Amino acid sequence: MNIRKALITAANPHQRQLPLQILVGLQGEPKSALQLILEEAGGAGIEEFCVVVCPGDEPAYAAACGPLRDRVRFAVQPEPRGYGHAVLCGREFCGDGPFLHLVGDHLAVATGPVSCARQLLDMAVAENSPVSAVQPTREHLLTSFGAVGGKLVGRDLPLYQVEAVLEKPTPTVAEQELLVPGLRAGFFLCFFGLHVLDADIFGLLARLLATAPDQRLSLSPALHALAAQRRYLALAVAGQRYDLGAPYGLLYAQLALALAGRDRDPVLTQLVELLAQRPH
Numbered sequence: 001m002n003i004r005k006a007l008i009t010a011a012n013p014h015q016r017q018l019p020l021q022i023l024v025g026l027q028g029e030p031k032s033a034l035q036l037i038l039e040e041a042g043g044a045g046i047e048e049f050c051v052v053v054c055p056g057d058e059p060a061y062a063a064a065c066g067p068l069r070d071r072v073r074f075a076v077q078p079e080p081r082g083y084g085h086a087v088l089c090g091r092e093f094c095g096d097g098p099f100l101h102l103v104g105d106h107l108a109v110a111t112g113p114v115s116c117a118r119q120l121l122d123m124a125v126a127e128n129s130p131v132s133a134v135q136p137t138r139e140h141l142l143t144s145f146g147a148v149g150g151k152l153v154g155r156d157l158p159l160y161q162v163e164a165v166l167e168k169p170t171p172t173v174a175e176q177e178l179l180v181p182g183l184r185a186g187f188f189l190c191f192f193g194l195h196v197l198d199a200d201i202f203g204l205l206a207r208l209l210a211t212a213p214d215q216r217l218s219l220s221p222a223l224h225a226l227a228a229q230r231r232y233l234a235l236a237v238a239g240q241r242y243d244l245g246a247p248y249g250l251l252y253a254q255l256a257l258a259l260a261g262r263d264r265d266p267v268l269t270q271l272v273e274l275l276a277q278r279p280h
Helices: 033-042 059-065 066-071 083-088 115-129 139-144 173-179 200-211 220-229 249-260 262-277
Strands: 006-011 022-024 031-034 049-051 072-076 099-105 106-110 131-138 148-151 159-167 189-195 233-236 241-242
Touching: 006 033, 006 083, 006 249, 006 262, 022 033, 022 249, 031 033, 031 148, 033 049, 033 059, 033 066, 033 072, 049 059, 049 066, 059 072, 083 200, 083 220, 099 115, 099 173, 106 189, 106 249, 115 131, 115 189, 115 233, 115 241, 131 139, 131 241, 139 173, 139 189, 148 220, 159 173, 159 220, 159 262, 173 200, 189 241, 200 220, 241 249, 249 262
Parallel strands: 006 049, 006 099, 049 072, 131 233
Antiparallel strands: 022 031, 099 189, 106 241, 131 189, 148 159, 148 189, 159 233
């Protein structure tokens, strides 16, 4: 498996400004969220990028790409027809080969020296299989993420064989259909915003679109169908995902970057001072 392309979806009209927000990166340099996402993928070996955007957003996104601009193409989602449809808009760019998929409103921060994207790509190559990054997530957050159910298949690694995928399930539905043996009570495996997929996903999405052409197309039903027809894995990567569109999402992402970067000590000092000033 040779993975050299990345597809980034950023066409949600309600979140189209999030990838353009400026944060301070690990080395103390201001960068757009989009540049941080591109660097996450580029640092893992990705050579070509395609960003799916809303009509008219190409100039702003091009300016936000940073040094990787020359390796980035854009695909336009003509109208907001769902996350799965946005992925389908990248079909021509991805072709028949495997690709790394990232969402434009999430940032990943590794807890060790190996980036989250690199962990996922290495696993996909080792297993020669589609793999999605997941994170054990408390049940009260389930309605914000897609979630998977399955069984642990990694001996020393948190690697799972996916058996079911649901989009933003309620805790009651998740308890019935998405239990994962060995996971702590009250936690479920939710998507991380990183996937290694191949051309099979486009065929499944196109089939779902044909059966309901007037409905919004989600990615989760296609992933559920993928799990039913072939080996599809999920890896709990060593890291955390930060949803920039969540309440205080940009703040939490910035704090995570700061505490993982070169300015950790002065940032911690400032945080302690702020906490000391909090009125009682």
